[in-house]
Amino acid sequence: MNIFDIIGPVMVGPSSSHTAGAVKIGYIARKLMGEEIAEAEILLYGSFLATGKGHGTNMALVAGLMGMKPDDNRIPDSLNIAKERGMQVTFGVSDLKEAHPNTAQLRLTGVTGRKLEVVGESIGGSRINIAKIDGIDTNFSGDYPTLVVHNIDQPGHVSEVTSMLAHKSVNIAAMQLYRSNRGGEAVMVVECDQEVPQEGIKWLEKAEGVVKVTYLSLED
DSSP: OOHHHHHOOOOSSSOIIIIIHHHHHHHHHHHHHTSOEEEEEEEEEHHHHHHHHHHTHHHHHHHHHTTOOTTOTTGGGHHHHHHHHTOEEEEEEOOOSSOOSEEEEEEEEETTSOEEEEEEEEEETTEEEEEEETTEEEEEOSSSOEEEEEEESOTTHHHHHHHHHHHTTOOEEEEEEEESSTTSEEEEEEEESSOOOHHHHHHHHTSTTEEEEEEEOOOO
């Protein structure tokens, strides 16, 4: 246990799970998008839906989507700021089943028209889990630079990714593999100790059998 576990995160209140965690979910989703958000459909589940408004969950998620962090004093005014920036925001009810009680389902459109759906869970003390991206399990914390590779389930893709990272001197902290079925769609989630260079990401995007590459950079 460290001091952070005892005193909690530096944040604009009132709640580490409903406010600070919600800001972080929005912030990580914005980083995964890689561009400004033009439209956001925010669907809430469980406690986020039942008590989130009173805890500022709505404004916290929108603040994160605009790049604010949990200690940003502008969080209480985020809905007005989003409106001024021309960001279209709607709220609704998620139809997820058996999800974590503090879950937000974010359906996002970027300024270039890029689409992204992120399901994020606030698991306490401002810690989060990015449970799904575009409907596929991912389950990562957002605390490390993270590479998410959607590919066809066929031999060679894992070695392509690991070889590229080794060539760029990027150490793997953790790796998870998921697939819908044998020969179907597969996903690699690779948390790294260093940032992954853009040229390595672009190379992966062009590799045969790779459907989509999403990257979480922690650089501002």
